Amino acid sequence: MIKSSIFLILGLIFSLFSFGQNDYINYNLKSFQARKLNYENKLDSAVLLYQQAFNLVDYVHIENLRAGQKLAEKIKNDSLLAFCKNRIEDYSKDNNINTKYRSIIDSLSIEDQRVRRDNYGEAKYVYYESINDSTSNKESADFIKAKELMMEWWAVDSINMNTLLTLIKVNGFPSEKRVGKEAYGNAFIILLHFDKDEDNQILKPIIDKALIEGDIEPSDYAWIIDRRLSWGRQRKDPYYYQMPIGAEILSEGEVVEVNRRRKEIGLRKLFEGIEIKKDDMSISWKILY
Structure with a gap:
C-alpha cells in the first residue's frame, strides 16, 4: 500500500x-x-x-x-x-549553452557600450545640434571630431548587427536557453539599438519566431517594436506602450485595445505590477512584481 x-x-x-x-x-x-x-x-x-x-x-x-x-x-x-x-x-552546469556563441555576443556587447559612453555621448550632442542648425560652422574642429566619433559609433553598430544576424542564422536566436541569461540580455540591447531597421523589416520575422518559441521576453519584444515606432523618422505612437510614456493620456477604449495587444504576446496589462514616478523633468517606473 x-x-x-x-x-x-x-x-x-x-x-x-x-x-x-x-x-x-x-x-x-x-x-x-x-x-x-x-x-x-x-x-x-x-x-x-x-x-x-x-x-x-x-x-x-x-x-x-x-x-x-x-x-x-x-x-x-x-x-x-x-x-x-x-x-x-x-x-x-552550462551543458546546453553555446559558449562560443556567448563569448562572441559578450565581445559585441563591449563594443556596443564603448561607443555609448563618455566622449561619444558628448559627440552625439554636438553633432546633431550642429546638423540641425543651418548657421553652425561645419568646418569647426569640434564638429569634425564629433563627426568622426559618430561615424565610428555607426560603424560599430553596423558591424555588430551584421555579425549578430549571421550568428542567428547559424545558431538560432540568442536566447537564455542557448547563451545564458546575461548574454541574452546583451544580445537584446544590441538588437534594440538596430535603429536603421525602420519598421523592423529585418528584425520583425526574427523576433516573431523567437517570441513564439520562448526565446525573447514579451517585454523585450514590445520594447523593440515600440522603439522603432517612437524613434523613427515619422515618430508614431507606441503599439504596446512598454515604456509607459504617454500611456497616461490614453482614453479608456485605447487602454482596452493596448491591453488586448499586450495579452496577445504574453505581456501584463498596462500599469499592472509597476509603480510610476513622474516629475516636471522625467518619468521613471519600478517593477513591483
Whole structure:
C-alpha cells in the first residue's frame, strides 16, 4: 500500500511537470499572475499558477525558477521546490549553452557600450545640434571630431548587427536557453539599438519566431517594436506602450485595445505590477512584481 502511494505521488509530480506543448504566450501570462498572487500573499494560488505555467513549456526561465523556488521554500511545497532546484542545478552546469556563441555576443556587447559612453555621448550632442542648425560652422574642429566619433559609433553598430544576424542564422536566436541569461540580455540591447531597421523589416520575422518559441521576453519584444515606432523618422505612437510614456493620456477604449495587444504576446496589462514616478523633468517606473 505504501509502495503504491509512493508511485502515485511520483506519477502526479511527473504529470504535473510534463512538457511538450510549448505555449509560451500563456506560460508568460500565468507566470506573471503567479508573481502577482505571491505579491498579494495568496501563496497557495501562486503555487498553482506556477505549476500550470511550467507545465506548458519545455524550458522554464531562470527568473521564474528562482521565484518558484523561493515561494516553495516559504510554504514548504516539496514538489515545486524539487522541480525548481533540479532545473536550476541543471542550468548551472552550462551543458546546453553555446559558449562560443556567448563569448562572441559578450565581445559585441563591449563594443556596443564603448561607443555609448563618455566622449561619444558628448559627440552625439554636438553633432546633431550642429546638423540641425543651418548657421553652425561645419568646418569647426569640434564638429569634425564629433563627426568622426559618430561615424565610428555607426560603424560599430553596423558591424555588430551584421555579425549578430549571421550568428542567428547559424545558431538560432540568442536566447537564455542557448547563451545564458546575461548574454541574452546583451544580445537584446544590441538588437534594440538596430535603429536603421525602420519598421523592423529585418528584425520583425526574427523576433516573431523567437517570441513564439520562448526565446525573447514579451517585454523585450514590445520594447523593440515600440522603439522603432517612437524613434523613427515619422515618430508614431507606441503599439504596446512598454515604456509607459504617454500611456497616461490614453482614453479608456485605447487602454482596452493596448491591453488586448499586450495579452496577445504574453505581456501584463498596462500599469499592472509597476509603480510610476513622474516629475516636471522625467518619468521613471519600478517593477513591483
